[in-house]
Amino acid sequence: MSENILIELRGLTKRYGYGDTESFALKDFDLTIKRGEFIMIMGPSGCGKTTLLNIIGLLDRATRGEFFLNGENVASISARRQARLRAKKIGFVFQNFNLIEDLPILENVALPMVYTGYSKTRRLKQASNTLSRFHLQEREYYLPYQLSGGQQQRVAIARAIVNNPEIILADEPTGNLDSRSSHIVMEELKAIHDEGNTIIMVTHNPSLTVYATRVINMLDGQIDTDVKTVADHNLPQPISVKIKKKKKDNFETLIDNTPKKPRKRKKARRKK
Ligand SMILES: Nc1ncnc2c1ncn2[C@@H]1O[C@H](COP(=O)(O)OP(=O)(O)O)[C@@H](O)[C@H]1O
Numbered sequence: 001m002s003e004n005i006l007i008e009l010r011g012l013t014k015r016y017g018y019g020d021t022e023s024f025a026l027k028d029f030d031l032t033i034k035r036g037e038f039i040m041i042m043g044p045s046g047c048g049k050t051t052l053l054n055i056i057g058l059l060d061r062a063t064r065g066e067f068f069l070n071g072e073n074v075a076s077i078s079a080r081r082q083a084r085l086r087a088k089k090i091g092f093v094f095q096n097f098n099l100i101e102d103l104p105i106l107e108n109v110a111l112p113m114v115y116t117g118y119s120k121t122r123r124l125k126q127a128s129n130t131l132s133r134f135h136l137q138e139r140e141y142y143l144p145y146q147l148s149g150g151q152q153q154r155v156a157i158a159r160a161i162v163n164n165p166e167i168i169l170a171d172e173p174t175g176n177l178d179s180r181s182s183h184i185v186m187e188e189l190k191a192i193h194d195e196g197n198t199i200i201m202v203t204h205n206p207s208l209t210v211y212a213t214r215v216i217n218m219l220d221g222q223i224d225t226d227v228k229t230v231a232d233h234n235l236p237q238p239i240s241v242k243i244k245k246k247k248k249d250n251f252e253t254l255i256d257n258t259p260k261k262p263r264k265r266k267k268a269r270r271k272k
């Protein structure tokens with residue numbers, strides 16, 4: 001399998017109900033996704049878009065079929081392992097932002113890092129760095145309701161990328177926003193994509209497809225049309241490769257994803 005292949009779905013089927021009530025949200029769905037693609041998924045309500053995103057995001061399971069993530073078949077791994085992979089590799093953005101209302105936005109953004117083992121200070125610092133990229137650092141102690149919808153969605157995007165996941169999944173992220181806020185949110189997603197991240201986004205708004213490198217139209221749980229607007233060799237390179245070559249000063253404003261072991265570092269310092 002090519003190294004650039006991030007996701008491979010083979011014969012993916014999601015069935016609801018049995019007998020008379022049987023219906024298929026996805027039917028023998030095949031899809032190969034390369035690193036660096038920005039895929040927009042469109043199609044009528046009920047055609048299976050959210051089901052597809054939830055399965056790719058390891059929030060749901062297919063009834064049958066194969067799902068390879070980085071070459072590993074993850075279709076039937078344990079729920080625990082699913083959760084761990086999800087926390088590490090996937091960032092979600094939802095239509096209704098899904099922020100926790102009684103947590104300051106800084107802590108909302110820090111939430112996905114609970115599984116990293118980092119200290120709380122480190123998590124909040126990383127969240128703060130990520131928020132600054134969205135020009136929301138000065139509001140980090142605001143509660144979600146104190147922000148506009150567009151700002152809340154930018155907080156949600158900050159939360160989605162704080163762990164530097166491999167895949168960002170967005171289910172109608174501009175569905176609740178006015179056109180100006182939609183534009184700002186799309187520019188943020190574009191910047192994240194330009195850094196080499198893979199984004200899969202559901203939208204009903206055809207004018208947003210200018211941001212995509214590939215547009216998939218779904219119908220009745222299957223792919224109706226699939227159009228690539230950017231050739232595979234022109235997809236952006238993953239930023240993680242670039243980061244390793246760069247010094248930290250360039251990188252402060254991005255996402256700090258360098259693996260560190262704070263305890264060992266402290267001990268080393270004490271010895272000096
Ligand atoms: N929990 C469920 N139980 C039964 N049917 C469901 C369930 N979730 C989704 N469906 C059905 O699966 C189909 C696809 O749903 P969904 O993926 O939400 O579509 P979309 O996001 O494209 O609007 C729909 O017909 C929907 O009614």
Ligand SMILES: [Mg+2]
Binds near residue numbers: 049050051
């Ligand atoms: Mg949906």
